[in-house]
């Protein structure tokens with residue numbers, strides 16, 4: 313009994329520093345705007361593809377933001393394409409009224425995102441800057457993109473097994489260019505096709 317308890321305490325002690333490093337105190341609650349911004353929507357469910365996600369505290373418009381491996385693996389994800397109309401800072405905000413996922417994460421990639429190499433091509437990442445534990449990339453993050461180029465927004469979750477519908481509001485210099493099929497997203501798959 314005592315041994316089991318100390319084992320549990322040891323596991324907690326080992327797990328906590330990693331968790332604390334990834335999940336900071338949530339002090340930011342960026343609200344979606346009330347105006348009729350463009351949006352995209354989708355659903356994460358048990359049939360969604362999964363990946364071992366990363367997190368990042370940096371922003372790099374040139375697709376090279378340094379990342380950290382998350383202790384959380386096997387997250388459902390969805391890919392949506394966006395483009396910008398100018399080089400002003402962008403906003404991408406999960407809409408709490410239309411999102412049922414309890415704890416989202418959002419990663420912005422240059423095209424393409426490879427679920428087998430999620431640390432490559434990263435522009436920015438956010439966990440909790442939206443309302444509660446929802447995600448938001450806001451103008452405060454100063455993310456500037458290149459018009460005419462496609463970027464991929466990967467909507468996923470903090471932990472594995474989190475599912476539900478989501479809607480994402482885009483700032484007025486951002487517009488959606490459609491969902492991206494996962495088959496088309498995977499460099500590994502493409503290499504497999506032409507090998």
Ligand SMILES: [Ca+2]
Nearest residue numbers: 416439440445
């Ligand atoms: Ca979150």
Ligand SMILES: [Ca+2]
Nearest residue numbers: 340440442444
């Ligand atoms: Ca928040």
